[in-house]
Structures are given as C-alpha cells and as structure tokens.
Amino acid sequence: xxxxxxxxxxxxxxxxxxxxxxxxxxxxxxxxxxxxxxxxxxxxxxxxxxxxxxxxxxxxxxxxxxxxxxxxxxxxxxxxxxxxxxxxxxxxxxxxxxxxxxxxxxxxxxxxxxxxxxxxxxxxxxxxxxxxxxxxxxxxxxxxxxxxxxxxxxxxxxxxxxxxxxxxxxxxxxxxxxxxxxxxxxxxxxxxxxxxxxxxxxxxxxxxxxxxxxxxxxxxxxxxxxxxxxxxxxxxxxxxxxxxxxxxxxxxxxxxxxxxxxxxxxxxxxxxxxxxxxxxxxxxxxxxxxxxxxxxx
Amino acid sequence: xxxxxxxxxxxxxxxxxxxxxxxxxxxxxxxxxxxxxxxxxxxxxxxxxxxxxxxxxxxxxxxxxxxxxxxxxxxxxxxxxxxxxxxxxxxxxxxxxxxxxxxxxxxxxxxxxxxxxxxxxxxxxxxxxxxxxxxxxxxxxxxxxxxxxxxxxxxxxxxxxxxxxxxxxxxxxxxxxxxxxxxxxxxxxxxxxxxxxxxxxxxxxxxxxxxxxxxxxxxxxxxxxxxxxxxxxxxxxxxxxxxxxxxxxxxxxxxxxxxx
Ligand SMILES: [Fe+2]
Numbered sequence: 001x002x003x004x005x006x007x008x009x010x011x012x013x014x015x016x017x018x019x020x021x022x023x024x025x026x027x028x029x030x031x032x033x034x035x036x037x038x039x040x041x042x043x044x045x046x047x048x049x050x051x052x053x054x055x056x057x058x059x060x061x062x063x064x065x066x067x068x069x070x071x072x073x074x075x076x077x078x079x080x081x082x083x084x085x086x087x088x089x090x091x092x093x094x095x096x097x098x099x100x101x102x103x104x105x106x107x108x109x110x111x112x113x114x115x116x117x118x119x120x121x122x123x124x125x126x127x128x129x130x131x132x133x134x135x136x137x138x139x140x141x142x143x144x145x146x147x148x149x150x151x152x153x154x155x156x157x158x159x160x161x162x163x164x165x166x167x168x169x170x171x172x173x174x175x176x177x178x179x180x181x182x183x184x185x186x187x188x189x190x191x192x193x194x195x196x197x198x199x200x201x202x203x204x205x206x207x208x209x210x211x212x213x214x215x216x217x218x219x220x221x222x223x224x225x226x227x228x229x230x231x232x233x234x235x236x237x238x239x240x241x242x243x244x245x246x247x248x249x250x251x252x253x254x255x256x257x258x259x260x261x262x263x264x265x266x267x268x269x270x271x272x273x274x275x276x277x278x279x280x281x282x283x284x285x286x287x288x289x290x291x292x293x294x295x296x297x
Numbered sequence: 298x299x300x301x302x303x304x305x306x307x308x309x310x311x312x313x314x315x316x317x318x319x320x321x322x323x324x325x326x327x328x329x330x331x332x333x334x335x336x337x338x339x340x341x342x343x344x345x346x347x348x349x350x351x352x353x354x355x356x357x358x359x360x361x362x363x364x365x366x367x368x369x370x371x372x373x374x375x376x377x378x379x380x381x382x383x384x385x386x387x388x389x390x391x392x393x394x395x396x397x398x399x400x401x402x403x404x405x406x407x408x409x410x411x412x413x414x415x416x417x418x419x420x421x422x423x424x425x426x427x428x429x430x431x432x433x434x435x436x437x438x439x440x441x442x443x444x445x446x447x448x449x450x451x452x453x454x455x456x457x458x459x460x461x462x463x464x465x466x467x468x469x470x471x472x473x474x475x476x477x478x479x480x481x482x483x484x485x486x487x488x489x490x491x492x493x494x495x496x497x498x499x500x501x502x503x504x505x506x507x508x509x510x511x512x513x514x515x516x517x518x519x520x521x522x523x524x525x526x527x528x529x530x531x532x533x534x535x536x537x538x539x540x541x542x543x544x545x546x547x548x549x550x551x552x553x554x555x556x557x
Contacts, residue, residue, distance in 0.1 A: 051386040056425030056452065059494045079385035085305035092385045117308045121382045122315060122345050123352075123390075126308075134304055162337035163327040166301035201331055229332040230340060 015044030016277045016284075017074070017260035018270075025063045027270040029070070041274055043071060047260055048103070050077040054095045064103070073103050074218070074258075076187075079121060080110035080145065082155065083128045083138050086117045093148050100149060107218055107258075109154035109187045112138070112175055125158040130167035130174035139181035146184065154217055155179070156187035159195040159224075159233030171196060172210040179215045186211065188254075189220035190247045191233065191262075198231040208250050216254045221247060221280060222262040236265035238276055244283060251287040259284065314338065315345050316381055349377045349390060356391040357415050359470045360408065363479055375401060388423075392416060407461035407479045414463040414487070417455050421489045421496045424453035429549040435542070438554065443535075444519030447555040448512045448542065453491035454550050456501075456509060460484045464498060492549045504528045508541055518542075 020028075032041055046067065053064050067073070079092060100108055113125035128134050146152055157175055169177065179186050188211065197204035221244075223237030239247075239261060247259075259280050261273055302310070302325065313320035315338075326334035350373040354361050361369045376397050382390045395413035398405060429451060438446065461481050469476050486506045489498045501509065504525055511521040522534045529537050545551050 051388070054386055055388060055423035058421075058423040058426065058453070058491060060423055061426070062494060083304075085308050089385060095385075114308060116382075117305070117312055119383050120312065120316070121385060122312065123348055123382060123387050124341065124345055126311065126315075126341070129301075129304065129307060131301070131304075137304060161332075161340040162334070164307070165325055165327055199331060200327075201329065227340070229336065232340065 014256060014258045016042075016280055017045040017047055017258065018043055018273055018277065019076075019260065019262045019264070020046040020048045020067065020073070021263070021267050022063075023267045024270045024273075025067070028067055029063075032271065032274075040070075041270065043274065043277070045072040045074060045106070045258070045260075047074045047076050047262075048105075050075045050096060050099055050108075051079055053099055053103075061102075068103060073105050074107040075100060075103060075105040075109070076156075077108070077110040078123070078125065079115055081113070081115040081121075082110060082141050082145070083112065083114035083126075083134060084117050085114075085137070086119070088141055088144060093145065097149055100151070107154050107185070107187075108149060108151060109156055109185075109218065111156045111158050112178070113158050127158070127160040127162055127164070128174075129164040130169040130171060132168065135169070135174065135177045135181060138178050142178065142182035142184045146182070152183070152185055154185040154187040156189050156220065157192050157196075158189070159192040159199075161199055161230055161232075163200055170202070170207075170210075171200075172207045176210065176212055176215070179212070185217040186215045187218040187220060188216050188250065188257075189222070189262075190250055191220065191222040191224055191235075191239070191243050194243050194246055195224050195231045195233050204246050205249055208246070208253055211253075213254055216257055219247070219250065219254075219257050219259040220262050221259065234265065235262050239279070244279065247280065248283050248287045251284050252289065255289055256284065315342050317378070318342070346374060346377055349382070349387070350374070352387045353391050353394065356419060357394060357412055359415055359467050359476070360411050362470060363411065363466060363476055364408065372398070372401075407463065407481050410459045410461040411463040411466060411479060413457060414459060414467060417457050417489055418467070418496050418498075421453045421455055421491050424491065427451050427552040430546050430551045430553055432543065432546050434554060435539075435546065442556050444517060445557050446518040447515060448518065448521075448545075448551055449553045449555055450509075450512060451490065451550055451552045453489075455489040456486055456506070456513065457489060458484055458486045464500075488550075490548065490550050497548070504537070505541055508538065 028041065031039055033039060048064065053060055055061065077096065111125045112128060114128060115124065115126060116122045142153065155178065157171065175186060193204045193207050221239045222235045223239055225232050225234040225237065261276055261280065263273060310320040310322050314322045322338065323334040326337055328334045350370060353373045353376065376394055379397060380393045384390065395409045395416060398409040398412055402408065460483065461479060462477065463479065464487060466476050466479060486501045487498050488501050488509065489496065507524055508521050511524050518538065522538050525534050525538055
C-alpha cells in the first residue's frame, strides 16, 4: 500500500483520528479507491467504543481484528461510571482489560460522569457535583482502575445541562484537580467545552487556559444541536465554526495533541469525515507554537 | 451551601427522578437566565428514554415494522420502565422484550415470538467464535468409537420453538418485501446458526429436533440413535443419524467431536 499524500501533513504532530463506526468497516478495509490502485485513508488512528466489542465473537471482533492490522486503535468507554457511589464494577473492568489486551490501545478513556447506582445503568453521562468530596472519590477510583489495568487512563469532560447548587469548584478546577490527585490524563472534548459554555454561561477560553498543559493527551471534536435555550451534544453534525475556533485556541495552548472527530449519528461517507479531518490538520498546523512546527530534516 | 447532599444520596435522588419522576430534586439544581431547573432536568429525563428506545428499535427492526412506530414507542416505554438496564453495554438491554410482551399483551403471543426470534438472531450474530469441524473428520471416526462419541455444537447454534410465522416476517424484511400478517401456528422448532458471519435458520423435523436436543443435553451418539428409534426403524437409525451429522458439519454447526 502506498500512503495517501495527505499523510505528510501529519508528520509534525501525533496524528488525526476518527471514531470507528460499523458503517465504515468496508470502506476502511478497501481504502479510498476500490480496486487495484488501493491507497490508505489519511487516518492516523481510530477510536473504538469499548462496550461495542465486549461480545463473544462474530462480526464485531472479526472486523476489529482486521482493522487493528491496518490502523492503531485507542479505546473509549462509556460505562466505567467513575463518579458513581456504587463500588467499581469488577466484571466490567475484567472485560475492559481483556479487550485492552486484544487491542493494545495507546489510550483507554472514559468520562467525568456517573451512569447509575444500585446496579442500574442509565446509559447516559450523568453530571457530577463539582465538590472536593467528588474529587477525592473519583481520584481514589481512578487510581484503582489504573492499577488494575496497568495503564494510565484518560477522562473526558462531558457536555452537561445542569449544575448542582452545592458545587464549590468550576468544571475546569474540578477536572484538573482529579487529574492531579489521580495522576490520570485528560481527554479534552472541545465541543463539550463549547456546549457547556453556552449552557452554563462561561468563557470557553477561560476553561482551556486553566487546564494544565501536561495532562491533555487527546482531543475530541464534534458537532451539536440547539434545543430551545440549551445546546445539546448530539454528535450528528459537522464540527461548527465556534468549535473550530476554540480548537485553534486549544492548539495554541497545548501544542500538538492527538485529535479526532466524533460522529455518532447521521453518519456520512468516510470520505466526508476524512475531509473534515483535513480541516483539523490545517487549523492545527496554522496554530502550533513555532517550535512545534519545526520538523527535523 | 447548608445541607449540601453527599454524593450517594444525591445520585439516588437524581436517578429516582430520571427513572420514575418520583424524587423532587429541582431545589438542588442551578436555575439561571439560560434555563430553569426543570428544563435542565428534562433534557436528561427525555434523553434517557429516547436513547433506550433507539436501542430497542435497532434490536427489533421487524417488530417495529410490523406494529408501527407509535405502538412500538408505547411498548418500548413500558419496557424501559419495567426493565431498567443493569448491564454495562446496551447490547443486553432488550433481552427481556419477548417475555415482557408475553405478560403485557398475552393475546399477542405471535408478537412475542417475533421478538424472541429477533433476539435470537442477535445472539447468533455475536456469540463466541469457535473452530468448525471439517467434513473430512468423519472419515477418521473409528467404527467402535461412534457409540460413545459426543458432538460439540458451535456456541452460535440456537434452537427456538415458535408457535407463529415470525421467521417468515424476518425473511420478508431482509428481502425488502411486504411483511405478511403475523399469526399463530402449530409449534415448530427452528435451528439458527452462523456461517461466514451470516445468520442462517431453518425449520427442524421432529427427528432432527430430537437429535439436536439430545446433542445439546450432551448425550453420546449411541444414546441419540436410541432416541431416534421412536420415529425411525432400528436398521435405518445409524445411517439416518450419520446423515444428520454430515449435514450439521457441512453447515458449520459442529465445533468438534469428543471421544473418551
Ligand atoms: Fe467526546
């Protein structure tokens, strides 16, 4: 296989990825030109939704293995429920570790949220009170998870539609405190920062400027929808201009961070997402601090 | 804030509110110029049901097509309230729908069958992988080994008894043909299996059904033949049973043959 010409544009940074979706399995394996003259898609890595591959076998794991032969993978979960007051789900952690052994991901991530208590799972990223109690609770559990997996994890800031009266910390103070206490990484979702800035009335650049540079290891980009007064994180639209602008700001602060586009609904052909990824490449290249732009000869 | 709730009671109250609307939690939520507390809570309450309804729609596309979006949504909402999820993956959320239909709509037995058939298809789709036996293996079975031999089914194999024409609806949907009416029928056991990552199914005759049930109960091949004597003349039993085994192996239903 010959690399796609766009591969060059990613040399100055650690790469641009997409979320792996079943709709794109065949396109990913066939390459952009069906037929003999196959070249690779300019996708540096793919992010899988971990729970989708916690099955016995069949097509999901078959495709996972074939795609893993061609693309580096990272794992992104939704059911760790790191903020829940239930005990950690051991059976889930065992499945997560087994999948990590199969996939050998560079990153394993989940969210700053809880998904249920008393054994229930609401399959939603529910909001946490931003309190010192929650920081300590989550940090303790993150350390336990990292010990079990033998790998640092990343936690992602979520979109939220409510805040609790008794929160004593801002969201940026809260996630930075957990990352420091637990020694975990951060997955910054730029769209979620934007969505929350609209829903809770803050300056999204203040959020980004408060996050410690060394903690950010991955970036998500996505689109959203408007529902009355609130902005909803629907992942069903292209990345909109205000999110691109905020991404440029993030690149200026954090430098070259692995970046991907998430699309969960109204999934377009792969070529369309690859083109959108090129926008991210260009914005990143144009906003990287000078030093990071220098490529060794 | 005075009387700030600790994490556990806060989560209990929010969860109770989202699952059943039976906890008052508005006083704990920040209301501002952008939105009041109840609008903010509603985003979560609505998203919870819509997300799970979407999961059911994708697990039961033929049931959805048969009864229509409105009835399916009503069924889905009653299911969501009766069977809140307790698994990390939404993959398993819908597993009780056939049972729920049987209880909620006892006169609609055939619809419950359709749900059971669609759920079984999902089980076949991502059941664990296992080796499949090649037909050549039959040539190496020593004459004296047949009686004690055990047949190990591939983990994706399912037997499902239905008293309706549910499989005909699924076939029609796959071929993009108009769905027949759903109706009850005499009980019939169906064999479902996976081959080349595709789901297959066929109706079983009473002899083959008895033989596969005996295989599943881990009986030796000799005992399976004995069961078949109920329908088949003794001098024909061995050749008939060997013929069934040959077909199962060709269809990739068998993982291995075990000899003591
Ligand atoms: Fe995200």
